[in-house]
Amino acid sequence: MxxxxxxxxxxxxxxxxxxxxxxxxxxxxxxxxxxxxxxxxxxxxxxxxxxxxxxxxxxxxxxxxxxxxxxxxxxxxxxxxxxxxxxxxxxxxxxxxxxxxxxxxxxxxxxxxxxxxxxxxxxxxxxxxxxxxxxxxxxxxxxxxxxxxxxxxxxxxxxxxxxxxxxxxxxxxxxxxxxxxxxxxxxxxxxxxxxxxxxxxxxxxxxxxxxxxxxxxxxxxxxxxxxxxxxxxxxRRTEFSWLNARGLRNGAISAIIERRRSGGRGAARRTAKSFALLAASPFRSLKLGLGTGSATIGLYHCQVAVGRLLAEFGRVNEQYRQPEHN
The missing domain is CATH 3.90.550.10 (Spore Coat Polysaccharide Biosynthesis Protein SpsA; Chain A)
Structure with missing residues (x-):
């Protein structure tokens, strides 16, 4: 209840x-x-x-x-x-x-x-x-x-x-x-x-x-x-600072949800996946940046990967804590 x-x-x-x-x-x-x-x-x-x-x-x-x-x-x-x-x-x-x-x-x-x-x-x-x-x-x-x-x-x-x-x-x-x-x-x-x-x-x-x-x-x-x-x-939601925070947050959320679904037994595998995504993210970001003609947009995959990895070590940005900046 x-x-x-x-x-x-x-x-x-x-x-x-x-x-x-x-x-x-x-x-x-x-x-x-x-x-x-x-x-x-x-x-x-x-x-x-x-x-x-x-x-x-x-x-x-x-x-x-x-x-x-x-x-x-x-x-x-x-x-x-x-x-x-x-x-x-x-x-x-x-x-x-x-x-x-x-x-x-x-x-x-x-x-x-x-x-x-x-x-x-x-x-x-x-x-x-x-x-x-x-x-x-x-x-x-x-x-x-x-x-x-x-x-x-x-x-x-x-x-x-x-x-x-x-x-x-x-x-x-x-x-x-x-x-x-x-x-x-x-x-x-x-x-x-x-x-x-x-x-x-x-x-x-x-x-x-x-x-x-x-x-x-x-x-x-x-x-x-x-x-x-x-x-x-x-x-303000089109500024780099907000887009960067949102990318990091999205990565963190994916890690948190996956951790909840897999439990402690999947920690090593999940962390390895996060490092693999981080390694692949520059190539994905380059493709996105070239496709949209924007480096700001292209960075998204790197931001998500970094946010996911940071969450594995307990660092998560509470983007909604200060609504006036959201």
């Missing part, structure tokens, strides 16, 4: 949980203006099953997101509720929303996730749910397409951190991000709370770890290329 404190602050009037087939969970942290834009895109959905929205405010002190969203929910403009997840961290926010959705909406069949820096296409919910049912899979992801803010170095749109992992709709081996996903209720019922390991709260990668555990339990994955969300990318 979950131990963190969750406070439901407001519920839309006349909400009938027994009629809600899909729940959109929306974590927020100090982005009230963009949260309202995200909510506006959810209000504009077409062809969707009856759905409700659960906003998870993760700034228990400032509550800017709660204050911005409250009038929409209390006025009945949006069906659903707003809660405060008092334990800081993105995994804690997800856990609070997912657990609340399970408890409050007994008829829910699908749970969707969108972040507070994203805008949904107008048929996003309909496309995601339909793809999950058509493919017969348990979890479906979709593209998170970047929209760069003024001053951003837009050539970085070709950087691997901004590219979707798949390009066509269909079954896929696994997913990596929770920023655009639909999860069947049966998955959450089977995995049980807490769903995301809070050890990843400030590192990131809790979603990747969750998917890895889901795959071990036999759950299947799909991709819906027709259901994008549009992610606002601040200019």
């Amino acid at each position: 979950m131990s963190q404190t969750i406070t439901v602050e407001c519920v839309s009037p006349g909400l009938d949980p027994s009629t809600v087939e899909a729940v959109v969970t929306l974590p927020t942290f100090r982005r009230p203006a963009h949260l309202l834009a995200t909510l506006a895109s959810l209000r504009a959905q077409r062809g969707a099953p009856n759905f409700a929205v659960v906003v998870m405010e993760n700034d228990a002190e400032g509550r800017a997101g709660l204050n911005a969203a409250r009038p929409l929910f209390e006025g009945g403009t949006i069906a659903g509720l707003v809660l405060v997840a008092h334990e800081r961290g993105n995994c804690s926010a997800y856990n609070a929303g997912w657990q609340t959705a399970l408890e409050r909406f007994p008829a829910m069949r699908h749970l969707l996730v969108i972040d507070d820096d994203e805008i949904a296409a107008e048929d996003w919910i309909a496309q995601m749910v339909a793809t999950a049912e058509t493919l017969g899979v348990d979890i479906v992801g979709g593209p998170q397409l970047p929209r760069f803010e003024e001053g951003a170095r837009t050539f970085t749109e070709r950087h691997p951190v901004f590219l979707p992992p798949y390009v066509t709709t269909g079954r896929v081996p696994i997913l990596y991000s929770s920023g655009n996903v639909v999860i069947a209720r049966r998955v959450l019922d089977a995995m049980e709370a807490p769903f995301l390991d809070t050890a990843f709260n400030f590192i990131g990668g809790g979603d990747s770890d969750f998917y890895s555990r889901c795959r071990e339990r036999g759950f299947t994955f799909g991709w819906c290329a027709e259901a994008p969300v549009y992610e606002t990318v601040p200019a």
